Amino acid sequence: MGNMAEAEKDGDPANDKDDLDILKEQVDELYRFRDNYFETHGVEDAGRKQRDVAQEMEKTLKKLEEKEELYKHNAEFLLLRGRCLGVAPEFSSTAEECLSRAVKLKPGLVEGWNTLGEQYWKKGDLVTAKTCFTGALQQSKNKVSLRSLSMVLRQLPGGVSDEQGKRVLESVDMARQAVQLDVTDGTSWYILGNAYISLFFTCGQNPQMSQQALSAYAQAEKVDRTATSNPDLHFNRATLFQYEEMFGSALAGYSRAAALDPTWDGPPERERQLLEYLEKLTALTENKGKVKARRLRSMLSSLSTTALGPCSCPQFRSPSGRVGSLEPRTLSALTHGHNGGVAALGKVVFSLASEGRMAFTFGMVDSEETCCVVMVYNTPRVKRHSVEHNQQTFNFRSIRVDTPLLLIVNGRRQNVQAQTAASVSYKPQSE
Template sequence: MPTQQKDPLAKATRAAEDLYHLRDTYFPANPDDKISKLQQQSDLALKLLDSIPQDTRKLPMQRATFEYLRGKILDVFPDYRKEAEDHLSKAVKLNPSLADAWLCLGNCIWKKGDLSSAKNCFNLALSKGPNKSILCQLSMLERKMAQGTENQAELVEESIQHAKEAITLDVKDGNSWYNLGNAWLTSFFVSGAWDHSKLLHSLKAYQNADKDEKMKSNPDLYFNSATVNQYLENYERALSGFEAASVKDPGLNAAEQVQKIVNLLDKLQNLFRGHIRKQLQLVGKVLFFVKHDCVTPLYYLLCDSNQACFVLSVYGLHSDAIKEGDQLTLLEPYFRCIDISWKEKCYQFKSIRVDFLEQILVNGKTLRPYNAVRTSIYAQHKS
């Protein structure tokens, strides 16, 4: 007896799912190769869809699924396609409860640049029932909408709340945890890149995301987690994270991030060793401001009253608040010894971190509020 053939609509559905799996897991060195492969697979998926007999498309529910699948297949590419929006719009009119059609439609409108309409689309979908995927996309969209607006802090807070709502629907879903990690990381930068508690919230969310096996293929998770570790000055974890991201997706600039950290560590180590040998007598003096490629923290080389040198990292201050030659008094700083190895090279130096301007006296005086950074600072990470 011949093997029973699958329902044509089910085969087309599976083809669409495979197409999106390819989009999310295939990262060739040449991005054009990915577009070419997506085009090839989408053409095959559309052929499967077109092979469905006309008789099976007559009922509203079946027709809605057909329109949704065609729109979804066409929308797999990064650029906006009006044909995709047209099919997805028909799908949600025919079957307003088709959640994934709403999700695809909102994303399609987002690509067009109409962020307000995309948000309305996601909210309309959520009014028909909770959905973790739509909540995640809404959270991402709110972070995008926050950029350059006066109410960015409010929008990012909404993003965090929607990310949390998605997790309550499925606490084991790695993508929801990853989205929450991104929301906390964005909040860190929006608030001026000084609040370490937000970094710790972000790192915890990424760690929970990593427990989901399907997230192992997501290079952005490794990249963003490495970014958090970089700002927490967990240099070894940051280096290994960026390297893992680079292996998974050569198109990311993760290798460049590795080199930036190595350059910074080389600079800090060389300054540290050089001034230990000189036994300088300047107690609490700022010897050098260390220029580097990241927005935060600020790095300085200091020498204390015991003629010991250490690296000082400062968060939440403008770069002109502390100058070379200033004498600093540090209140309740966080001290640790950096001792890491990377590519057969060792880095060892003493490090002190301060997070608030209230922890620093410059030449015996407190810093003024205008020295603090409380405005938006965006760093590179996948939203």
């Protein structure tokens, strides 16, 4: 009789709900442990995080296994097991199997579709992942599906540039909708920031998109304190800082990302590349490309306004649409910021090839023997750099050229083939 009574008790729907609620809280606690790791651990423990999370996952799995015989055909239980295995960064075939069974048993299980989509994403099957997130949205509009679709759309391979541009715009829209559903969700703000970065690099480097990305990252950190411990956020923002020539902030971001995820090679490698670039750049600028004084005077003796070529013509039309000849100015006469209607005239004394995704860089000396760095990207802007990082200091002045089409080389304008579009790449499997 005792055994029969216990069997009836185990089959009671109320008891099932209690069991599943307890198990759900344990799985939720596992995710809280992972996502809030640095609230209870110092950055010096970052190297232990994956191991500690794996240990907590094993503990939770054991608790689930104790109930597996009772609930192995229950969709909610299968979802919990799939979620538990999904806390790990790598793909799990067991998680995929559990989640596939869960959504077959209960097709309206939105969280099941979302978690299954994440597994396909980790597996590298972006098309099937997209199908899962779209299926979840068909059941219910939710922030997780929207922001996951935002990421997947940006990572889908290939396509013509117009098609890629449309996907990025759709990605931004999905991320915006996710934020609108919950403005207190830091993850949604972070993904919106990533979407704006993609839009910035894919659709013409509009400065407004750069600022939108930085604002979204700042909002993520404001509404969610765990966002400050997201290495991807620091890395992506540092990439944007580097492109915007905010080198000090870029170095700090790479350094922070490396500290938060010591297993990730990307941040320290980017930091090393940028430091090496700055070291070479300042050294070459200070000694004017190592050109000997007599050779330099000989080079500058042939410098004249005729080298401006078409820029000296009253009918000259710049890529921005301005018509009129440009006024030649010495480097010392250029003002900080945008310099419209003027031309800097000089001789190239060095060029610098960088390992990282830096602009094409060269050094130019003018008639006053002033040396300045010129950075050519995809109206000249002048900037004074003073960078301090890990007790190293770099000081130099630069001219930023937003397109090679603004350059006159040996009296000739550059053709459109000199310009290459900037691109953006993503860390595999997740953002």
